Amino acid sequence: MSNNYFNTLPLREQLEQLGKCRFMSMDEFSDGVDALKGKKMVVIGCGAQGLNQGLNLRDSGLDVSYALREAAIAEKRQSWKNATENGFVVGTYQELIPTADVVLNLTPDKQHTPVVNAIMPLMKEGACLSYSHGFNIVEEGMKVREDLTVIMVAPKCPGSEVRAEYVRGFGVPTLIAVHEDNDPKGEGLALAKAYAVGTGGHKAGVLMSSFIAEVKSDLMGEQTILCGMLQTGSLLCFDKMVEEGIDPGYASKLIQYGWETITEALKYGGVTNMLDRLSNPAKIKAFDLAEEMKQIMRPLYNKHQDDIIDGTFSRTMMEDWANDDKNLLGWRAETAETAFEKTPAGDVEISEQEYFDNGILMVAMVKAGVELAFETMTAAGIIPDSAYYESLHETPLIANTIARKKLYEMNATISDTAEYGCYLYNHACLPLLADFMKDIKTDVIGKGLELDDTGVDNARLIEVNAALRSHPVEAIGSVLRGHMADMKKIV
Amino acid sequence: MNIRLDNLTVNFDDRFQLDEINWQLDDTQHWVITGTNGAGKSALAAILAGAGDIVSGSMSGIPAKVGLVSFEAQAELIERERKKDDADIMDVIAEGTPVHEILHEGDRNPALIQQLVTMFKLESLLERAFRKLSTGESRKVMLIRALASEPDLLILDEPFDGLDAHTLEMLQQYLLGLVETVPMILVLNRFDEFPDFITHIAYVDQGRLQHQIDRHDSQAYNELYHLLHLKTTELQVPPTDSDTALPPLDPTQPLVRLNKINVTYDGHRIIDSLDWTIEPNQHWQLSGPNGSGKTCLLSLITGDHPQCYVNDIFVFGFQRGNGESIWQIKQFIGYVSTALQWEYKVGTGLRNVIISGFYDSIGLYTKATDRQKQIADEWLALLGMSDRADTPFNKLSYGDQRLLLIARAMVKHPPLLILDEPCLGLDDMNRQLVLALIEKICAGSETSVLYVNHHAEDKIKGIDNYLALEKREPDSSK
Numbered sequence: 001m002s003n004n005y006f007n008t009l010p011l012r013e014q015l016e017q018l019g020k021c022r023f024m025s026m027d028e029f030s031d032g033v034d035a036l037k038g039k040k041m042v043v044i045g046c047g048a049q050g051l052n053q054g055l056n057l058r059d060s061g062l063d064v065s066y067a068l069r070e071a072a073i074a075e076k077r078q079s080w081k082n083a084t085e086n087g088f089v090v091g092t093y094q095e096l097i098p099t100a101d102v103v104l105n106l107t108p109d110k111q112h113t114p115v116v117n118a119i120m121p122l123m124k125e126g127a128c129l130s131y132s133h134g135f136n137i138v139e140e141g142m143k144v145r146e147d148l149t150v151i152m153v154a155p156k157c158p159g160s161e162v163r164a165e166y167v168r169g170f171g172v173p174t175l176i177a178v179h180e181d182n183d184p185k186g187e188g189l190a191l192a193k194a195y196a197v198g199t200g201g202h203k204a205g206v207l208m209s210s211f212i213a214e215v216k217s218d219l220m221g222e223q224t225i226l227c228g229m230l231q232t233g234s235l236l237c238f239d240k241m242v243e244e245g246i247d248p249g250y251a252s253k254l255i256q257y258g259w260e261t262i263t264e265a266l267k268y269g270g271v272t273n274m275l276d277r278l279s280n281p282a283k284i285k286a287f288d289l290a291e292e293m294k295q296i297m298r299p300l301y302n303k304h305q306d307d308i309i310d311g312t313f314s315r316t317m318m319e320d321w322a323n324d325d326k327n328l329l330g331w332r333a334e335t336a337e338t339a340f341e342k343t344p345a346g347d348v349e350i351s352e353q354e355y356f357d358n359g360i361l362m363v364a365m366v367k368a369g370v371e372l373a374f375e376t377m378t379a380a381g382i383i384p385d386s387a388y389y390e391s392l393h394e395t396p397l398i399a400n401t402i403a404r405k406k407l408y409e410m411n412a413t414i415s416d417t418a419e420y421g422c423y424l425y426n427h428a429c430l431p432l433l434a435d436f437m438k439d440i441k442t443d444v445i446g447k448g449l450e451l452d453d454t455g456v457d458n459a460r461l462i463e464v465n466a467a468l469r470s471h472p473v474e475a476i477g478s479v480l481r482g483h484m485a486d487m488k489k490i491v
Numbered sequence: 492m493n494i495r496l497d498n499l500t501v502n503f504d505d506r507f508q509l510d511e512i513n514w515q516l517d518d519t520q521h522w523v524i525t526g527t528n529g530a531g532k533s534a535l536a537a538i539l540a541g542a543g544d545i546v547s548g549s550m551s552g553i554p555a556k557v558g559l560v561s562f563e564a565q566a567e568l569i570e571r572e573r574k575k576d577d578a579d580i581m582d583v584i585a586e587g588t589p590v591h592e593i594l595h596e597g598d599r600n601p602a603l604i605q606q607l608v609t610m611f612k613l614e615s616l617l618e619r620a621f622r623k624l625s626t627g628e629s630r631k632v633m634l635i636r637a638l639a640s641e642p643d644l645l646i647l648d649e650p651f652d653g654l655d656a657h658t659l660e661m662l663q664q665y666l667l668g669l670v671e672t673v674p675m676i677l678v679l680n681r682f683d684e685f686p687d688f689i690t691h692i693a694y695v696d697q698g699r700l701q702h703q704i705d706r707h708d709s710q711a712y713n714e715l716y717h718l719l720h721l722k723t724t725e726l727q728v729p730p731t732d733s734d735t736a737l738p739p740l741d742p743t744q745p746l747v748r749l750n751k752i753n754v755t756y757d758g759h760r761i762i763d764s765l766d767w768t769i770e771p772n773q774h775w776q777l778s779g780p781n782g783s784g785k786t787c788l789l790s791l792i793t794g795d796h797p798q799c800y801v802n803d804i805f806v807f808g809f810q811r812g813n814g815e816s817i818w819q820i821k822q823f824i825g826y827v828s829t830a831l832q833w834e835y836k837v838g839t840g841l842r843n844v845i846i847s848g849f850y851d852s853i854g855l856y857t858k859a860t861d862r863q864k865q866i867a868d869e870w871l872a873l874l875g876m877s878d879r880a881d882t883p884f885n886k887l888s889y890g891d892q893r894l895l896l897i898a899r900a901m902v903k904h905p906p907l908l909i910l911d912e913p914c915l916g917l918d919d920m921n922r923q924l925v926l927a928l929i930e931k932i933c934a935g936s937e938t939s940v941l942y943v944n945h946h947a948e949d950k951i952k953g954i955d956n957y958l959a960l961e962k963r964e965p966d967s968s969k
Contacts, residue, residue: 037814055797061816085756086797167795168834169818169852203856 223421249346
């Protein structure tokens with residue numbers, strides 16, 4: 001059915017495309033929304049991204065309306081309600097697409113092929129088609145009409161944040177790309193930049209990437225460290241604590257809110273800062289655990305990256321799409337039945353520092369996952385900037401979702417693609433870490449080290465600190481966080 | 492000693508009245524009475540010394556010997572001396588009563604007088620006529636008289652005014668020596684003059700005892716400081732930054748014109764065919780019960796309501812829905828509401844919070860200019876928060892946050908300042924603080940104020956246009 005676009009390219013171009021990623025400077029956005037001024041923008045899909053991006057673009061002075069399927073309009077579905085209650089013009093594809101200068105495809109990945117096939121014949125000569133994820137182009141090999149410009153504008157946050165940050169007068173980090181096979185008038189970049197300004201993204205930082213780099217890094221990050229590692233870690237840590245006699249309510253709370261707390265430290269100062277929050281003996285312990293896990297899990301990270309690069313992952317997932325999501329829905333139901341998911345967080349006080357002190361293993365898991373994902377991506381030709389955003393940068397976002405909604409809802413909130421990959425990872429990683437977990441006791445998860453003497457060997461501490469600080473994810477991280485801090489003075 | 496004033500109303504020659512004072516003092520306490528000029532603080536002190544006519548209520552427990560030093564008492568004595576002079580119909584140069592006689596009048600301790608005269612360095616003036624003394628010198632005489640009477644209650648009304656540094660320090664030392672034995676009431680309007688031994692503070696405004704505060708309640712103490720500062724400071728609303736001046740508006744056009752506005756939610760009509768025009772330099776009050784659509788109406792003006800694109804709205808030269816951005820609208824508006832305060836959950840320093848008003852942002856994302864920083868510092872001075880320029884916003888008390896957000900809203904001198912229930916959730920003290928600031932703004936700038944309150948009777952001086960919304964019943968939604 002589909003034809004993997006990436007696999008049709010020669011190696012030279014594959015490498016070139018994978019290596020595209022550049023942090024753009026503020027003065028590249030001095031034209032504001034001019035390139036889109038007076039143009040008719042039609043959004044397809046009115047979910048969280050569709051609605052919130054549309055609200056921002058309209059508030060930036062752009063002409064936005066929504067094209068929905070006839071059934072959604074006739075049955076007054078939620079998407080129709082979202083659009084009309086916010087005062088947008090809503091019409092069918094037939095009514096609106098032929099008038100559009102830019103069509104924003106903000107439907108879920110799974111719908112891209114039917115949606116694009118339906119709208120392409122209706123689109124104006126020379127119009128622009130915009131995506132917020134490159135899966136359809138790269139993995140499904142969608143061929144878009146030659147006269148159409150194809151761009152991608154992908155805010156790196158959930159739709160609600162995209163809106164909330166805009167209203168504050170800021171924005172969210174955004175990735176843009178132009179599909180070079182479809183840029184007949186050479187205006188793709190100007191349109192993508194204006195779109196990023198319209199959503200407020202330029203204020204928070206914009207990465208210029210390629211469709212390929214976006215897809216291959218996004219898939220890798222979301223299924224390994226972001227969702228997969230946190231899911232696997234949650235299940236393992238919870239079961240271990242309960243097995244060791246720790247109160248299940250406490251265990252549930254330590255995990256549900258622990259990821260968020262420890263990755264907050266990660267967000268501000270990288271892996272180094274996250275480990276610096278631990279006492280010296282705990283830091284060395286976390287370091288050693290992470291090294292051990294990295295060794296165990298490295299083949300799994302390699303396999304995920306390999307399957308993503310050669311298209312195996314997307315092919316098997318699309319087979320499940322064709323099979324009415326049998327695997328996905330089955331795995332989702334299993335998640336709801338796990339002991340962690342079914343144990344509500346207890347009514348206990350846990351201080352901010354206690355999440356670190358009693359969650360040494362969780363800190364080690366985040367460190368191992370972030371570094372492995374980063375190392376694997378860069379080894380596959382994805383450049384460090386991109387690998388940083390798709391691993392370390394986004395981990396706190398998912399951790400935040402777990403804090404609010406635990407695993408089942410986290411999975412339902414993320415894209416189906418991320419969710420599918422998350423389950424693949426989880427199923428492979430649980431048995432992989434089984435032996436490792438046998439030696440784990442409550443000193444590293446649940447109770448903390450409880451040492452009378454927190455002394456450590458100088459040489460060993462120096463060694464560990466040096467290793468932490470010299471990891472490549474820390475080098476690029478400090479540069480990119482520096483850019484962010486320049487713009488976002490508020491933190 | 493246990494003084495009680497119960498519902499006491501006291502009249503002073505129909506010139507002034509203290510109303511319904513409820514106050515209790517015991518001899519372990521030392522009070523400061525404070526307030527703005529004309530608030531009634533001296534009157535409150537004076538009634539304990541027998542001044543004024545009691546209209547209603549009761550007063551009990553006043554000790555036999557009350558020592559009072561005040562400008563009024565001083566003026567009275569000088570007036571008495573002047574009358575002596577007038578009464579002298581013979582053609583003789585009247586010298587008036589010498590200081591030593593004035594000091595020894597009545598029942599006073601001569602040894603103590605001697606000691607105090609030395610302390611206050613009045614020896615050389617003992618033979619001089621009292622009425623020939625300078626204000627500061629006669630003030631010293633009044634202090635000696637009061638102290639030498641060995642009172643059971645000492646009332647000092649602005650005792651530190653007009654004293655040189657040496658005398659001031661000496662007096663403060665002397666008072667310190669009385670702390671254990673004599674309860675004191677000081678009338679002072681400068682916080683930095685409050686001696687450390689003060690245990691309680693009474694705040695008087697418009698003839699009423701508005702607040703009684705324990706010195707150790709640091710939050711209440713801090714709020715009172717700000718209130719008094721705002722009420723008494725001569726600082727005016729700081730100018731705005733000419734470098735970031737707003738685009739000029741056509742003065743013949745209204746600021747806001749809403750034409751037949753309709754807003755519907757889930758089939759329920761919130762606003763039904765409403766017309767409203769705000770002309771430049773008009774101040775408006777918008778009132779109505781909860782759910783009458785006040786905030787909805789405001790958000791149509793500010794551009795925060797999505798249905799502003801499907802209504803006939805003209806704001807600041809823009810007919811909405813013609814390619815303008817909300818930032819072009821918001822630049823003309825200063826906005827304060829409880830919701831904004833909830834949204835403004837940032838650790839930004841106070842100076843930057845004020846500067847963020849230039850950019851209509853929550854948090855500051857742009858490098859501030861030196862001029863902007865200077866203006867922000869002037870606002871902090873006006874608010875009495877200069878020492879906290881870098882304190883994180885979220886560490887401020889709720890009331891102080893509100894004050895700061897009002898400064899943020901005003902920093903660019905917007906043509907329209909919207910205050911959506913600015914006193915909501917504030918206690919009485921903070922309410923008065925906010926209203927004091929708003930009155931300063933109304934008086935000192937060209938900004939039109941749109942004040943929203945669900946109590947139509949809660950008025951602000953200077954606002955003379957009213958729009959009252961009514962709650963719409965669910966039935967009338969069609």
